[in-house]
Amino acid sequence: MGRNEQNLTEAISEIKAIREEFWKDVRIPGIQNELNTELEKAGRVADFLELGELMCKDALMRKESCGGHFREESQTPDGEAKRDDDNFSYVAAWEFKEAGNWELHKEELVFDVVHPTQRSYK
Amino acid sequence: MNLTLKIWRQKNAKEAGNLVTYPVKDVSPDMSFLEMFDVLNEQLIQKNEEPIAFDHDCREGICGMCSMYINGRAHGPAQGTTTCQLHMRKFKDGDTIVVEPWRAEAFPVVKDLIVNRSAFDRVISSGGFISVNTGNAKDANNIPIPKDDADNSFAAAACIGCGACVAACKNSSAMLFVSAKVSQLALLPQGMIERESRVLNMVRQMDEEGFGSCTNTGACEAECPKEISVENIARMNREYLMANLKK
Numbered sequence: 001m002g003r004n005e006q007n008l009t010e011a012i013s014e015i016k017a018i019r020e021e022f023w024k025d026v027r028i029p030g031i032q033n034e035l036n037t038e039l040e041k042a043g044r045v046a047d048f049l050e051l052g053e054l055m056c057k058d059a060l061m062r063k064e065s066c067g068g069h070f071r072e073e074s075q076t077p078d079g080e081a082k083r084d085d086d087n088f089s090y091v092a093a094w095e096f097k098e099a100g101n102w103e104l105h106k107e108e109l110v111f112d113v114v115h116p117t118q119r120s121y122k
Numbered sequence: 123m124n125l126t127l128k129i130w131r132q133k134n135a136k137e138a139g140n141l142v143t144y145p146v147k148d149v150s151p152d153m154s155f156l157e158m159f160d161v162l163n164e165q166l167i168q169k170n171e172e173p174i175a176f177d178h179d180c181r182e183g184i185c186g187m188c189s190m191y192i193n194g195r196a197h198g199p200a201q202g203t204t205t206c207q208l209h210m211r212k213f214k215d216g217d218t219i220v221v222e223p224w225r226a227e228a229f230p231v232v233k234d235l236i237v238n239r240s241a242f243d244r245v246i247s248s249g250g251f252i253s254v255n256t257g258n259a260k261d262a263n264n265i266p267i268p269k270d271d272a273d274n275s276f277a278a279a280a281c282i283g284c285g286a287c288v289a290a291c292k293n294s295s296a297m298l299f300v301s302a303k304v305s306q307l308a309l310l311p312q313g314m315i316e317r318e319s320r321v322l323n324m325v326r327q328m329d330e331e332g333f334g335s336c337t338n339t340g341a342c343e344a345e346c347p348k349e350i351s352v353e354n355i356a357r358m359n360r361e362y363l364m365a366n367l368k369k
Contacts, residue, residue: 029172034134035233037175038167 004072008060012053016100019049050099057094057102064088076118085116123149123215127162129174130222132231139231141220151211155198156181156188158210175234183207183347186282189289190235191222196286196345204284204347224289228296228332239285241331242299246283248327249320250303252312265311275309278302280348287342287350293334298342300328301358302350308361318365325362 022045030036065074065081066088074082089109094102124147132139146162153161156178163173179187188205192198198208213219221235229237279302287298304321307313313320336355343352 029167029170035175035236037236038173 001068002070002072003059005060008056011056012060015049015053015056019053019099022046022049050096053100054094054102058092061092061104062088080119083116083118089116123151123210123213123217125149125158125210125213125216126218128218128220129235131174131234132223134233135230139234141222149210151209153210154181154206155190155192155208155210156206175232175236177236178206181206184282186284189224189237189239189284189286191224191289193220196224196290197284197347202347202349204282207347224285226285226288226294226333228294229285229288237285239283241333242283242285242296244331245296245300245324245327246303249316249323250307252307253316254312267310271309274353275306278306278309278350278354281306281346281350282348284347286345286347288333290341290345291334291336292339292341293337295336295342296328296331296333297336297355297358298346298350298352300324301354304358304361305354308357317361318368321358321361321365322369325358 026042028036028038028042030038032039059069059071062069063071063074064084064087065071066083067081070081074084076082089111090106091109093105093107095105097103124145127144127146128141129144130139131142144162146158149158149161156176159174159176166173177187177189179185181188183204183206186204188197190197190205192205192208197203197205198212200208200212223229223231223235224237224239226237228241229239232238281299281302283299285296285299288294288296291298304317304324307320308317338352338355340352343350
């Protein structure tokens with residue numbers, strides 16, 4: 001589950017290609033004017049093909065390791081997650097513009113009483 | 123295992139439906155009934171035929187969506203088991219399995235195996251809740267409750283609203299479903315406050331939806347995937363009588 005610059009960039013282009021193929025080539029049995037469970041499924045897949053790319057884009061932007069998001073380029077000498085609180089103390093809220101294009105809004109995280117420290121299980 | 127499935131196909135609510143035979147080969151005994159349907163549907167799609175429409179959601183036995191009448195039993199032959207948790211090892215190689223939707227006037231067929239169960243939603247909106255301003259959750263031990271009441275309420279609350287009881291009942295009665303909700307709430311202090319209006323409203327809505335009357339057959343309890351007891355029906359009958367006397 002380790003992410004790095006290269007595999008994330010590759011994933012984004014692969015997802016874009018799948019999405020293009022989907023919209024060009026998908027076959028949905030049944031008709032559109034009545035209950036169509038396959039159409040429902042196709043709608044979900046279409047959403048996932050956008051969400052998947054966004055998840056990779058977000059991971060690519062966040063050049064630190066934090067929680068479940070592990071960037072191989074950002075780790076302590078003994079392989080633990082290394083955060084970059086100076087640059088990434090925010091929630092990334094992405095605004096949908098069109099498929100493949102989102103605008104980043106940063107919601108800053110400010111810790112007054114309890115401050116983030118390095119996680120250690122030792 | 124190789125099986126022969128006879129599945130109800132119906133294009134929409136207006137057209138007549140019928141049973142269509144589908145041979146299904148190489149079914150793994152570890153597959154769930156719905157997984158087998160997924161495999162069959164994939165084959166149909168490859169052949170450019172329309173796949174079978176059926177309700178499903180959690181596939182874990184808790185949401186109440188899956189609703190197939192399998193070989194004349196709601197959710198199939200296994201006791202206390204929903205369709206999604208029914209595995210093919212319960213059947214033998216060479217078996218013929220007949221699959222139909224829930225049959226009840228109050229549950230009109232929408233397509234193939236999908237029926238419209240919004241009647242249940244309307245019954246719940248008519249009174250299957252408590253009206254209270256929620257704030258912070260109180261400590262659960264603040265109000266001492268007899269263990270029997272708590273246990274019975276919890277057992278009644280296990281109802282997932284699938285409608286198997288209605289389908290299994292020869293009268294299409296919804297008494298087990300309605301009484302499970304009425305019981306769950308009437309047994310606890312928070313629910314006692316509105317118990318009279320609740321039972322009167324829910325029974326009235328139940329009748330308006332066109333469900334049948336209860337004649338104490340017990341098929342509902344036998345088929346219920348959550349093993350809800352008919353004792354709840356007895357309890358609701360008492361609630362209903364008391365509510366009418368107090369009017």
